[in-house]
Structure formats: C-alpha cells, structure tokens
Amino acid sequence: MSDNPTIFGKILRGEIPCTKVYEDDTVLAFKDINPHAKVHVVLIPKTHITWLRNATPAQQQTLGQLLLAAPKVAEAAGILKSGYRVIINDGPDSHGEVPHLHLHILGGQDLGTKIA
Numbered sequence: 001m002s003d004n005p006t007i008f009g010k011i012l013r014g015e016i017p018c019t020k021v022y023e024d025d026t027v028l029a030f031k032d033i034n035p036h037a038k039v040h041v042v043l044i045p046k047t048h049i050t051w052l053r054n055a056t057p058a059q060q061q062t063l064g065q066l067l068l069a070a071p072k073v074a075e076a077a078g079i080l081k082s083g084y085r086v087i088i089n090d091g092p093d094s095h096g097e098v099p100h101l102h103l104h105i106l107g108g109q110d111l112g113t114k115i116a
C-alpha cells in the first residue's frame, strides 16, 4: 500500500480525508467528491490494482471481494432496494483518471435506460 502514489492510496493511508460509506478487511468505499448521481460512491480494494486490464488471475480473490462488496456498499448508502449502477472505467475512451481499480456505484435516483 505504501508504494501506491494515487489519490486513493493516499485515502487508504489516511493522508487525505474521505467520507467513508463502508469498510471491511479488503475494501473501502467513500463518497465521490464530484458526484454524477444523487448517490455516488467509489469502492476500492485495499490492495493496489492499477486498471482492470492489468488485473491478473492471482488477483481473482480481490476482484471477487470487490464485486461482492458492491451490494453491501449499496445497502450502507441506502440504495440497495431502489437499485444502483456499477461502472468501471478502463482505457482512453472511458476517461478513467485514477490508476487504482475502483467501482463507481451510482443511485439514489432513476438512472434511465441508457448506460452512460
């Protein structure tokens, strides 16, 4: 974790604050500072994976933990029943900015039928 220079690494190390929504041994979820929906939470693994494309079979467990945490985060954010959308940005067309794998969990409103 100490060699993770990204903003999310800094959040994990407590070097910059976040508004925590959910945490367990393997993941941390916090409110996005620039929300794209009424509820917008960022969910990250505590171990550093840069981008989805760089994930390896050895990181399968972490990837599974991340996905399994999503409904727990939604519940903690009060949007499990109403529903939510999960997004991962990967690669130039996605405009992903932070090279620490993360799920965007969006909800709290009708998100429409189009994905983006």
Ligand code: AMP
Pocket: 007, 016, 018, 030, 031, 032, 033, 034, 035, 042, 088, 089, 095, 096, 097, 098, 099
């Ligand atoms: P992406 O563009 O997929 O890499 O998403 C990065 C997300 O992190 C953006 O939605 C940002 O608004 C969010 N973000 C950046 N810095 C912070 C921060 N300090 N606390 C919470 N969210 C952040």
